[in-house]
Amino acid sequence: MDMIKIILPDGSENEYEKGISAADIAKKISEGLYRKALGALVNGELYDLTRPIEKDSTVKIITDRDSEAPVIFRHTIAHIMAQAVLRLYGKDVKLAIGPVIENGFYYDFDLEEKISEDDLPKIEAEMKKIIKENLPIERFEISKEEAKKLFKDQPYKLELLEDIEDETVTYYKQGEFFDLCRGPHLPSTGKIKHIKLLSVSGAYWRGNEKNKMLQRIYGTAFAKKDQLDEYLKMLEEARKRDHRKIGPKLDLFMFENELAPAMPFFLPRGAKVINGLLEFSRELHKKYGYEEVITPLIMNIKLWHQSGHWDHYKENMYFTEKDESQYAVKPMNCPGHILIYKSKVYSYKDLPVRMSEFGKVHRYERSGVVHGLFRVRSFTQDDAHIYCTKDQIEDEIIQVMNFTNELYSAFGFEYEADLSTMPEDHMGDEKTWEIATTALKNALERSGIKYKINEGDGAFYGPKIDFHIKDSIGRKWQCATIQLDFQMPERFDIHYVDSNNELQRPVMIHRAIYGSIERFFGILIENFAGAFPTWLSPEQVAVIPVSDKYIDAAKELYEKLDSEGFRVTVDTSNATVGYKIRNAQMLKIPYMIVIGEKELETKKYNVRTREGNTVENLELDDFIKVIKKEIKNRSLKLSY
Numbered sequence: 001m002d003m004i005k006i007i008l009p010d011g012s013e014n015e016y017e018k019g020i021s022a023a024d025i026a027k028k029i030s031e032g033l034y035r036k037a038l039g040a041l042v043n044g045e046l047y048d049l050t051r052p053i054e055k056d057s058t059v060k061i062i063t064d065r066d067s068e069a070p071v072i073f074r075h076t077i078a079h080i081m082a083q084a085v086l087r088l089y090g091k092d093v094k095l096a097i098g099p100v101i102e103n104g105f106y107y108d109f110d111l112e113e114k115i116s117e118d119d120l121p122k123i124e125a126e127m128k129k130i131i132k133e134n135l136p137i138e139r140f141e142i143s144k145e146e147a148k149k150l151f152k153d154q155p156y157k158l159e160l161l162e163d164i165e166d167e168t169v170t171y172y173k174q175g176e177f178f179d180l181c182r183g184p185h186l187p188s189t190g191k192i193k194h195i196k197l198l199s200v201s202g203a204y205w206r207g208n209e210k211n212k213m214l215q216r217i218y219g220t221a222f223a224k225k226d227q228l229d230e231y232l233k234m235l236e237e238a239r240k241r242d243h244r245k246i247g248p249k250l251d252l253f254m255f256e257n258e259l260a261p262a263m264p265f266f267l268p269r270g271a272k273v274i275n276g277l278l279e280f281s282r283e284l285h286k287k288y289g290y291e292e293v294i295t296p297l298i299m300n301i302k303l304w305h306q307s308g309h310w311d312h313y314k315e316n317m318y319f320t321e322k323d324e325s326q327y328a329v330k331p332m333n334c335p336g337h338i339l340i341y342k343s344k345v346y347s348y349k350d351l352p353v354r355m356s357e358f359g360k361v362h363r364y365e366r367s368g369v370v371h372g373l374f375r376v377r378s379f380t381q382d383d384a385h386i387y388c389t390k391d392q393i394e395d396e397i398i399q400v401m402n403f404t405n406e407l408y409s410a411f412g413f414e415y416e417a418d419l420s421t422m423p424e425d426h427m428g429d430e431k432t433w434e435i436a437t438t439a440l441k442n443a444l445e446r447s448g449i450k451y452k453i454n455e456g457d458g459a460f461y462g463p464k465i466d467f468h469i470k471d472s473i474g475r476k477w478q479c480a481t482i483q484l485d486f487q488m489p490e491r492f493d494i495h496y497v498d499s500n501n502e503l504q505r506p507v508m509i510h511r512a513i514y515g516s517i518e519r520f521f522g523i524l525i526e527n528f529a530g531a532f533p534t535w536l537s538p539e540q541v542a543v544i545p546v547s548d549k550y551i552d553a554a555k556e557l558y559e560k561l562d563s564e565g566f567r568v569t570v571d572t573s574n575a576t577v578g579y580k581i582r583n584a585q586m587l588k589i590p591y592m593i594v595i596g597e598k599e600l601e602t603k604k605y606n607v608r609t610r611e612g613n614t615v616e617n618l619e620l621d622d623f624i625k626v627i628k629k630e631i632k633n634r635s636l637k638l639s640y
Helices: 022-029 031-036 069-089 117-133 144-150 155-163 225-240 243-249 268-287 301-307 309-316 334-342 390-409 430-447 487-491 517-527 548-563 577-586 597-602 620-632
Strands: 003-007 013-017 039-042 045-047 057-062 104-110 137-143 168-174 177-180 194-204 213-222 253-256 260-266 298-300 318-322 325-329 353-362 378-388 414-420 451-454 464-470 476-485 507-516 541-545 568-570 591-595 604-609 614-619
Touching: 022 031, 022 039, 022 057, 069 104, 069 117, 069 168, 069 177, 069 213, 117 194, 137 144, 144 155, 144 168, 155 177, 194 225, 213 225, 243 253, 243 517, 260 268, 260 378, 268 353, 268 378, 268 390, 268 507, 268 517, 298 301, 301 309, 301 325, 301 334, 301 487, 334 353, 334 378, 334 487, 334 507, 378 390, 378 517, 390 430, 390 464, 390 476, 390 507, 414 430, 414 476, 430 464, 430 476, 476 487, 476 517, 487 507, 507 517, 541 548, 541 577, 548 568, 548 591, 548 597, 548 620, 577 591, 591 597, 597 604, 604 620, 614 620
Parallel strands: 003 057, 414 451, 541 568, 541 591
Antiparallel strands: 003 013, 039 045, 039 057, 104 213, 137 168, 168 177, 194 213, 253 260, 298 325, 318 325, 353 378, 378 507, 414 464, 464 476, 476 507, 591 604, 604 614
16 A cells, blocks of 8 residues: 655644545544635645545645635636536537636636626526535546547637647536636535626637637635625725726826827826826935936837847837838837946946936737726836846845835835746846846845745746735735846846956846836726825815905915915806815815905915815915925825
8 A cells, every 4th residue: 555645734744545635634634624625735736625645745725714715616616607608508608718817717708699797697596506506526637639529519628728738638527517627626516605797898719819709707706705795895896996987087087099099198187196196206216316317219129129029029019110210119118228328338336327217108908908097008107227236136126125115105005025937938047047036035035025926927038026005995906016137238238347447247127116107097096086195186275266256366365375386276167156165076176265255354264175074264374384294294184
């Protein structure tokens, strides 16, 4: 009898017969654990409960309390949804893929009948029937040739099979339904009951717009009802905060989809917010020792061949031709910054050189993935590049992290980080990548920032750290990035002169804190639901005369506040005072000063806030002093 050693999370070791399942291990530990078990983590890989364990392993039994659990039960629910769609729409349905995504799952279908959101309750009801049937879920290993016979009526599965290099594949079966899948899955369909289908959209097969458009159904599932209810409540709140609705409503931005698709236009109110973000960023760049530069928007394609973008990124670039020369609209600012660095000779005493730019870039994004300000084709990066010695890498990265912390704190954002390592499509040798990745890891650990590793998700020229901010309703957004690059200095043959008067290669650090300023703006709109803090608000004070008689007095008040540096507006319309106040509140203007006969006589003012509070008999100088302090401190809360 062959025996294997199993090590549990508490460090205890036991020997079991080879081929034992995680379910059997759980049962031997306790009947309660067995009943709660959803799957297992075996040597870092998720397993079904019934899958045999064939070698010495570390084993963790997964219950609904573990972070790995949603992957297992949402993957299973995706299969249950596919089974429900097949039952409702017939065997002519062609199945594509059904992966787990953050907070949910989706499945892509090819069928003639159009599925609308009105059909989701019907599909959901069928899913609940399948859950109630509590069908056993079985895993099978078969050869690719056998799988091709099994899926002979499913063209998308056959295409996937062609791409699998292994000669053995797995499929799962529950009742009459079976699907090509690596798993893992729950032991039966009855284990998780709290589900909700969310939406339907179109999606090109494999994300390629040259392929057929499929129908994608999104859904979610949670182990407990209160978790599902909380998530649905968050989604409803997110819908209310949708920047694509709030932005145009507040006259912040617009799109012209025929003439400039996915390229935002910022209206006067939106431009004020953008400029506020840029001014704040410029302050911090100066504090942290950066020099601002400006580089051309269009440069000869020779530059992009040299940088490697032609080989790795040309599908996302725009091109133009003039005087028999080809040019590219820049998708990134780094090659331009390298040309500036290369234009003079630097000594080791000059390093680090920190170069920043609010660079406008253009990247072609497929129409199916553009999304408001979050995914656009024209945007501005708060881009910077640091040229330093190898000995300076960790200190420079920690300084960037301090910069990041100071900027994000001004908006009340908490954040965490991902460290992304070498991808398959990369430049340079593995040893250099290892040195670069170790430097980033050391800097993260020295800074004490919580992080996780994303294997194989680095940029083609180097590993990177991505920062994820958490907004006011708990959503996470990827914004700042730090990328370490040994490759471009090599490609462009840039140097510095060391203490021995010899040429040495500098290291290049790419970094952005806002990331895309347009995207960060969209995040802020949703985070604050359009009610920006006073320092960032397009208008900070609205002056409201009670009638035409007081317009001149209102304009005088406007001039006084304007001279003090406030962004002020005066409502000279013929509307009632109540309407004017409501309009200012709808525009999310932080403060409103109503002026009439009493205010003229007493020189004291009633100040209303967008939140509905009223402060009476304020001296103007006192109001100015308080609001100036609020703006200077970049307070997130109103003073009144």
